[in-house]
Amino acid sequence: MPAELIDADGRLPLPWLAAPLVRALGAARGHALLLCAAPGLGARALALGLAQSRLCEAPGAEGVACGRCAGCRLVQARAHPDLLVLLPENERRETGWLLADDKPEGDDARRKPSRQIRIDDVRGGLDWIHKTAARGRGKMVVLHPAEALNPHAASALLKTLEEPPAGTRLVITCSDPMHLLPTVRSRCQQLVVPPPEAAVAEAWLAGQGIADAGVLLAACDGRPLDVLDWRQRGIDAARWAALPSQLVAGRPGVLAGASVPQAVELLLKVCHDALAVAAGGGGRYFAAMQMPGGLSLPALAAWRDELLRLARTAEHPWSEALAVDALVAGACRALGGGADERGSAAREPGGPHARDGRAPTSPRRAS
Ligand SMILES: [Zn+2]
Known part of the structure; x- marks a missing residue:
């Protein structure tokens, strides 16, 4: 799995997300942003990069995280006290963004991790949101992807979308906003993430050791992470x-x-x-x-x-x-x-x- 956070050199791991990140940083007037991206484009990395940039204590001119400050280092260590990342359990295990109640791997290894974001995951998050921000840059909640919310979890989240505590911002990803509850959709500012230009995607894939990716890129509707997944x-x-x-x-x-x-x-x-x-x-x-x-x-x-x-x-x-x-x-x-x-x-x-x-x-x- 490619890295997803902005590194110590201030670089985004997925180069085609640089322009959408700057747009997201400039566009986020409201408290909730909905990133609409097809699978395989790196929606999770974009949401995390946006959260890291908001929590960065020395961001660059366009607001992009520096990658080196104390805030960035805490995000990179998955330990920032003002960042909550809500993923389905299978992705939490895969990426290391565990919730407080997640048992360490091994305890329940025989059970297949859920592909949903459950009500208990969201409830724990809602309690956390109402605590004071620790580092003074507000709180960030990343929820990826909205499609993984089960109906109970979605309605619990709605209440927070209506009246979030001051200084709290939500970044939600989805692949198709038309599949979301209209009440969730209407409370978020939407930003559409386009697929990268073929040359950008092919250059990145070449860097991952995949030469001549053109055929697979076409087969994957121009989604570079899908090509990587297919090759694996x-x-x-x-x-x-x-x-x-x-x-x-x-x-x-x-x-x-x-x-x-x-x-x-x-x-x-x-x-x-x-x-x-x-x-x-x-x-x-x-x-x-x-x-x-x-x-x-x-x-x-x-x-x-x-x-x-x-x-x-x-x-x-x-x-x-x-x-x-x-x-x-x-x-x-x-x-x-x-x-x-x-x-x-x-x-x-x-x-x-x-x-x-x-x-x-x-x-x-x-x-
Ligand atoms: Zn920083």
Whole structure:
């Protein structure tokens, strides 16, 4: 996981966040700011950088944290008395932003950490907010992401958004503000974080040891942290390009190691392009030649609905491996594959298209 705080040289770890940070520092007139950023752009790092800058005791000209003062060092040590970071439990464990009531790792290692921000997490925070700020620069609450708030936690938070104690500021992140309670949305000033320019993202990824990231960056909608995550999960450009043909062939291990949400995310992209190609358009994530021939729009539409339904289910009670195998089988059926009368040999990239009279060339664009 890349660093997320402003370092001792005053540098942001994710360079494309520099401009949004300055905008956030200039724009935050109210007490609550909602940072709207797609996943994979570093919303958590931006919220933390904003909190660090507000708590910095010697900020630069544009208000960005210096990275060296006592306030910055306390934030870097995750020990600043005026900073509360509310994350889902799984992210707290991953990043070290533990809450006072979190047991040290090991005590409850057998339980899977929650992906939600729960009412108890928020309640503890609300008590903390009403105590006096220790270092005189007010208090900062970072809440990431708003989508992880369960309904009880969201309504507890609402009260604070209505009447926050003087000197307290909240930074809330979300990927889609339309999915938030309108009452939460209306109490926050909103700031949209755009994806970085491709050159900036590719240069940063090269610095992370990922050369030629262009294909994966396009496959990830321009989100650099998603590319990093994919590469750590063993997905490179070649494996990505081969995914549709592997699914058609019904290879059970094609999504091995993926969680259900990760598998659903990948399959939604295959499904999106299969629908586009079946409707006579071009692909967004794959070249049209990488899609199988003979696609059925009704079968693909039903598959998309099923994937979207699964995408809305946050927690999955069944075995992940079995569920991912079932997803691969469903993908194979929807894409018209299977080992029945066709056989997988004819399903390698390019094969079916020649048979269907479709030229195996670059992606065709819808006119
Ligand atoms: Zn500082």
